[in-house]
């Protein structure tokens with residue numbers, strides 16, 4: 452497949468750590484606006500894949516193109532964040548002593564990448580944007596709450612909101628529902644479905660009921676490469692997938 456028109460294009464990407472191949476000729480293509488779920492057993496290379504996309508780890512071999520043209524393997528982490536690739540790690544990292552609103556306001560004005568400053572003035576457009584993000588993250592009723600007092604699930608949503616404030620073209624989300632209640636898990640699936648389309652999303656997750664609720668194409672990684680790809684029903688019926696992952 453050609454890289455033209457793709458948002459993200461990985462071809463033959465390999466990474467070794469002390470001779471161990473964490474990624475083994477991995478190829479994966481995402482279209483603009485697409486949401487993709489990545490599943491696979493522990494050690495399959497899911498985190499390493501996120502690391503090579505965001506520039507945290509440099510691949511030994513292979514091609515990684517953003518928007519069909521920008522070679523991510525040549526860029527540093529900060530430059531990749533600036534292109535519009537946001538990453539949410541498993542543990543929420545919000546500014547606990549500040550309110551929900553202030554966290555979003557800070558994220559809106561900060562340069563893409565790590566948040567550094569609290570000093571700026573806010574305009575009417577910014578306020579409307581924060582309202583919009585509060586709405587999509589279901590946090591409108593909690594806008595004046597101190598972030599540290601939110602539930603675990605609400606903190607995850609706030610952090611997703613902070614990433615949205617930076618208007619990423621691609622959002623990488625690592626195990627968002629770990630530690631969430633069933634109700635929060637369901638709402639998180641809905642939230643991600645709401646933001647997909649405008650933003651492309653890659654979600655790594657082990658929770659199959661959550662992946663089912665997303666209703667998107669699934670890529671199964673095993674031993675550093677793609678084992679299967681398709682609907683959850685299709686990959687769940689694949690004997691190799693059952694053997695290495697689902698049937699355990």
Ligand SMILES: Nc1ncnc2c1ncn2[C@@H]1O[C@H](COP(=O)(O)OP(=O)(O)OP(=O)(O)O)[C@@H](O)[C@H]1O
Pocket residue numbers: 468469472473491492493494495496497498499500
């Ligand atoms: N910096 C590193 N140094 C050495 N080995 C590493 C490093 N990072 C990852 N690995 C190894 O590479 C393999 C792939 O790890 P990775 O974390 O990408 O898997 P994963 O699919 O994210 O697993 P999990 O579901 O447990 O998070 C593992 O065997 C891991 O031990």
